[in-house]
Amino acid sequence: MLVEVALPVPVPRTFTYRVEGGAEAGTRVLVPFGPRRLIGWVVGPGAEGTALDRVKPVTRILDDAPSVPPDLLRLCRWIADYYVAPLGQVLRTALPAVLSDTARPDPPVRTHRILKIVRELPSLRQRDEIFGRAQRQRACYEFLESIGGSAEVAHLLERAGFSRPVLQGLVDKGLAVFTEAVVERDPFSTVEPPPRQTFTLTPAQRAAVEALVGAARRGGGVGVGGSFGVGSGSGTGTGGGATFLLRGVTGSGKTLVYIELLEEVVGRQGRGAIVLVPEISLTPQTVARFRAHFGDAVAVLHSALSDGERYDAWRALRRGDRRIAVGARSAVFAPIADLGAIIVDEEHEATYKQSEAPRYHAREVAIIRARLAGAVCVLGSATPSLESWENARTGKYRLLELPERVAGRPLPPVRIVDLRGAGHRAAGAVGGAGAGAGAGSGTGTGTGTGTGTGAGAGAGAGTGSGGGGRPILAEPLVEAIRDRLAKGEQTILLLNRRGYATFVQCRDCGAVWHCRQCNVSLTYHRARRRLVCHYCFHEEPPPVTCDHCGSGDLSFRGAGTEQVERTVIETFPTARVARMDVDTTSGKWSHHEILGRVERGEVDILLGTQMIAKGLDFPGVTLVGVINADVGINLPDFRASERTFQLLTQVAGRAGRGPKGGEVVIQTALPGHYAIRAVVAHDFEAFAERELEERRGPRYPPHLRLANVIVSGTVEEAVQEAVEAAASWVRGLIAAGEAPGVEVTGPAPCPIDRIRGRWRWHFLLRAEQAGPLGRALRQLLVRHPLRPGRADLRLAIDRDPVALL
Ligand code: ADP
Ligand code: ZN
Numbered sequence: 001m002l003v004e005v006a007l008p009v010p011v012p013r014t015f016t017y018r019v020e021g022g023a024e025a026g027t028r029v030l031v032p033f034g035p036r037r038l039i040g041w042v043v044g045p046g047a048e049g050t051a052l053d054r055v056k057p058v059t060r061i062l063d064d065a066p067s068v069p070p071d072l073l074r075l076c077r078w079i080a081d082y083y084v085a086p087l088g089q090v091l092r093t094a095l096p097a098v099l100s101d102t103a104r105p106d107p108p109v110r111t112h113r114i115l116k117i118v119r120e121l122p123s124l125r126q127r128d129e130i131f132g133r134a135q136r137q138r139a140c141y142e143f144l145e146s147i148g149g150s151a152e153v154a155h156l157l158e159r160a161g162f163s164r165p166v167l168q169g170l171v172d173k174g175l176a177v178f179t180e181a182v183v184e185r186d187p188f189s190t191v192e193p194p195p196r197q198t199f200t201l202t203p204a205q206r207a208a209v210e211a212l213v214g215a216a217r218r219g220g221g222v223g224v225g226g227s228f229g230v231g232s233g234s235g236t237g238t239g240g241g242a243t244f245l246l247r248g249v250t251g252s253g254k255t256l257v258y259i260e261l262l263e264e265v266v267g268r269q270g271r272g273a274i275v276l277v278p279e280i281s282l283t284p285q286t287v288a289r290f291r292a293h294f295g296d297a298v299a300v301l302h303s304a305l306s307d308g309e310r311y312d313a314w315r316a317l318r319r320g321d322r323r324i325a326v327g328a329r330s331a332v333f334a335p336i337a338d339l340g341a342i343i344v345d346e347e348h349e350a351t352y353k354q355s356e357a358p359r360y361h362a363r364e365v366a367i368i369r370a371r372l373a374g375a376v377c378v379l380g381s382a383t384p385s386l387e388s389w390e391n392a393r394t395g396k397y398r399l400l401e402l403p404e405r406v407a408g409r410p411l412p413p414v415r416i417v418d419l420r421g422a423g424h425r426a427a428g429a430v431g432g433a434g435a436g437a438g439a440g441s442g443t444g445t446g447t448g449t450g451t452g453t454g455a456g457a458g459a460g461a462g463t464g465s466g467g468g469g470r471p472i473l474a475e476p477l478v479e480a481i482r483d484r485l486a487k488g489e490q491t492i493l494l495l496n497r498r499g500y501a502t503f504v505q506c507r508d509c510g511a512v513w514h515c516r517q518c519n520v521s522l523t524y525h526r527a528r529r530r531l532v533c534h535y536c537f538h539e540e541p542p543p544v545t546c547d548h549c550g551s552g553d554l555s556f557r558g559a560g561t562e563q564v565e566r567t568v569i570e571t572f573p574t575a576r577v578a579r580m581d582v583d584t585t586s587g588k589w590s591h592h593e594i595l596g597r598v599e600r601g602e603v604d605i606l607l608g609t610q611m612i613a614k615g616l617d618f619p620g621v622t623l624v625g626v627i628n629a630d631v632g633i634n635l636p637d638f639r640a641s642e643r644t645f646q647l648l649t650q651v652a653g654r655a656g657r658g659p660k661g662g663e664v665v666i667q668t669a670l671p672g673h674y675a676i677r678a679v680v681a682h683d684f685e686a687f688a689e690r691e692l693e694e695r696r697g698p699r700y701p702p703h704l705r706l707a708n709v710i711v712s713g714t715v716e717e718a719v720q721e722a723v724e725a726a727a728s729w730v731r732g733l734i735a736a737g738e739a740p741g742v743e744v745t746g747p748a749p750c751p752i753d754r755i756r757g758r759w760r761w762h763f764l765l766r767a768e769q770a771g772p773l774g775r776a777l778r779q780l781l782v783r784h785p786l787r788p789g790r791a792d793l794r795l796a797i798d799r800d801p802v803a804l805l
C-alpha cells in the first residue's frame with residue numbers, strides 16, 4: 001500500500017513510500033531518502049497513479065500506535081499551509097526532539113534501578129535476630145518500609161545516605177531485590193510548590209471568570225468544523241466567541257482568573273488545558289501558582305529540560321496522567337486529548353513567534369487549536385498587541401477587562417527625567433562628546449522599511465543615546481534609590497541593552513567597530529575584555545588604536561547593563577546588587593537562583609534587560625527605574641514604538657505591587673514621544689489609538705495582512721538579483737490576476753543587511769485578505785525557482801512578522 005510521508009526537509013511537498021499492510025496517519029516511519037535515512041510521519045494514503053515500481057518501501061515502522069494524534073496532525077497541516085512551511089518541518093517542531101532523531105529511531109525510555117522489599121518481617125523479635133548488629137541494614141529496611149516498600153537506588157545512596165554494602169546486605173539476606181523500573185523524569189517533583197493562596201475574587205475578576213466559565217460550559221464556541229479553512233483563518237477569521245482578550249492592568253490578578261477557568265475545565269469537567277507563558281524561566285511565580293493549585297496534574301515544559309525529560313513530560317500528557325501543560329511557545333503542541341482551554345499569558349510577547357521555519361506564532365496557533373477542539377482561548381495582557389486589540393474592538397474576540405489592581409492598590413505614579421536637560425548632577429556620566437554615532441540606524445526608515453530606504457543601516461548600534469555625556473543615573477533617580485535603600489525596600493532598574501558599551505568609536509575619524517560577518521556594531525564586554533557581536537557571537541580583543549587613522553583616542557559608548565551595574569555599585573557601595581541578562585544567566589537554573597534571592601529579600605537592586613520586565617510579582621519592590629527608555633524606540637521597524645510602550649508599561653508594573661505602594665522613574669531624551677507619554681499616563685487606549693494612526697501610511701498590521709520575504713546568500717549581487725527576480729515574479733502573478741488584492745513593496749536591503757556573512761534583501765507583501773496572500777506565498781515557494789546554480793541562496797517567508805530587521 002502507498003502512503004504519503006512528511007519529512008523534515010526544506011522541500012514544500014510530501015513523499016510517497018510503500019508499506020506492507022499500510023499505516024495510520026500520524027505513524028512514525030524510518031525511510032530511505034537519497035543516500036540518507038530520515039524519520040518522517042505518515043500523513044495519509046499515497047497519491048493515486050504513482051508508478052509502484054518507482055516507489056521505495058519504508059525501512060521500518062517506528063510506532064505501535066500513531067505518535068501524532070489526529071487533532072495535532074490537523075493543526076500541523078494548518079500551520080504548514082498558513083505559514084508556508086513543509087509539513088515535515090512543522091511536525092518535527094511540534095513533537096519532542098527525540099522522536100525525529102535518526103541516530104536513535106527508538107527513543108530511549110529511561111529505567112532506574114530500584115531496591116524493593118520482597119520479604120516482610122512482621123515481628124520485632126525476627127528483626128532483632130536477622131539484623132543483629134547490622135543497624136544500618138535495619139535502618140535501610142525500615143526506611144524502605146516507611147516509603148512504601150521500594151525506592152530508587154540512587155535516592156537511597158545520595159539522599160538517604162546508605163552505602164552500597166548496606167543495600168547489598170539486604171539483598172544477600174533475601175529481604176530485598178534489585179529491579180528496574182521505568183521512571184518519569186520530572187525535575188519539578190522535587191521542588192515544593194508554594195502554599196496555595198485563597199482570595200476573594202474582585203468584582204472585575206468575578207465577571208471575567210463568569211464569562212469564561214460560561215463559555216467553557218457551552219463548549220467553547222464554534223467547535224470543530226466551524227469556519228475553519230486554510231487561508232481564511234489565523235484567528236482573525238470569522239465565527240468564534242471562543243477567543244477572549246483579557247486586558248488587565250499590571251497587578252490586576254489575571255493569573256487568578258486563569259486558575260478559576262482551569263478549576264472549571266480541568267477540576268470539574270475533567271478536560272485538559274494548555275497555559276502558554278512567554279519564557280518559562282522568567283515567569284517562575286506564574287508557573288508556581290499553577291502547580292500550587294493543580295499539583296500533579298501539571299506538566300511544566302521548561303526550556304531547561306533535557307530532551308529525555310521533555311519526552312517524559314510529553315508521554316505523561318499523551319497518556320492523560322497529566323492534564324495541564326505549562327510552557328513556552330512550543331507547548332501549544334502539547335498532546336492533550338479533550339482540550340478545554342488554552343491560555344496565552346502576555347499574548348503581546350514577541351517570543352511567541354518562532355524566528356526560524358516554521359515561523360509560526362503560538363498565539364495564532366492557540367486560537368486555531370482551541371477552535372478545532374471547541375476549547376476556550378484566553379489571551380491575557382496589560383498591553384495587548386494591536387492585532388488582538390483590533391480584533392477585540394471589532395468583536396472577533398470578546399473583551400474582558402480588569403481595569404484596576406487588586407486590593408484597591410493604585411498603579412504607580414510615573415516620573416520622567418529628561419536626559420536632554422544639561423547640568424544634571426549625575427553618577428557615571430558616559431564620557432565622550434561628539435556627534436551621534438555613525439553607526440546609527442538614523443535613516444528614519446521607521447514604518448517605511450522595504451520601500452528602498454535603509455540600505456546599510458546598522459541597527460543595533462546607536463539606536464539609543466547613551467553617548468554625549470548623558471548620565472547613567474541622573475540625580476532624581478539616585479535620590480529615589482537612596483531613599484529605598486534607607487527604608488530597606490527594593491529597586492528594579494531596566495536597561496534593555498547588555499554588555500558594557502554598545503559600540504566603540506574613534507573620536508578623531510568617527511569610525512565604529514563592526515562585526516566582519518554582520519552589519520552591526522560590536523559590543524564591548526568589560527568583564528571578558530572582548531568586543532562581541534550579538535548576532536553571530538564573533539569575538540575579538542578591544543582595539544587600542546583606530547584601524548583607519550591610527551588615533552588612540554577611542555570612546556566606548558552606549559551604556560549597557562554591565563556599565564550600569566558598575567555605576568550602581570560605585571554609587572551605592574553597600575547595596576546588594578544583582579544583574580540579570582543573557583550574560584549572567586547562562587546556567588540552566590540561574591534565573592531561578594537570581595529571582596529566588598530577590599524574593600527572599602537578599603537583593604536591594606535588581607538590574608537587567610527586558611528579562612526583568614515580565615511577570616515578576618515582588619511586593620517589596622517600591623521603585624522601578626528605567627535607565628534609558630529610548631533604546632529601541634528608533635529601530636527601523638514598524639513595531640518599535642509598540643515594543644517600547646509594552647516594555648516600559650510591563651516594567652513599570654513591577655512597582656508598587658505590595659501595600660507599601662511604589663513609583664516609577666523613567667529617564668528619556670524623548671519625553672514628548674507618544675509611547676512614553678502613554679506609559680506615564682497608564683493609558684493603553686491612547687497609545688493604541690495613536691499607533692493605529694501611525695500605521696496607516698504606509699499601511700501595516702493590524703490594518704492589513706503582511707508577509708516578509710527574505711532572500712539571503714553569501715554573494716551580494718546574486719542576492720540582489722534573486723530577490724528582484726522573486727519580487728517581479730510575484731508582480732507577474734498579480735498582473736495575471738492570480739493574487740487579487742496583493743501588493744509588493746521593495747525589494748530593498750534588510751535593515752541589518754548582513755548577518756553571519758550572509759547578505760540579506762527583502763520585500764513585503766501586503767493584502768487586505770489572508771487568503772490571497774497565502775496563495776501567493778505558496779505559489780512563490782513552489783513555482784518560482786530561486787536562481788539555479790546558486791546553492792547558497794535561501795528564500796525565507798515570514799508571515800505576520802513581528803519584526804522586519
Ligand atoms: P497580573 O498578572 O495581572 O499582573 P497577578 O495575577 O500576578 O497580576 O496578581 C497580582 C497579585 O495579586 C498576586 O500576588 C496575586 O496573588 C494577588 N491577587 C490576585 N487576585 C487577588 C484578589 N482577588 N485579592 C487579593 N489579592 C489578589
Ligand atoms: Zn580613527
Ligand code: ZN
Pocket residue numbers: 515516517518533534535536537538756
Ligand atoms: Zn556578527
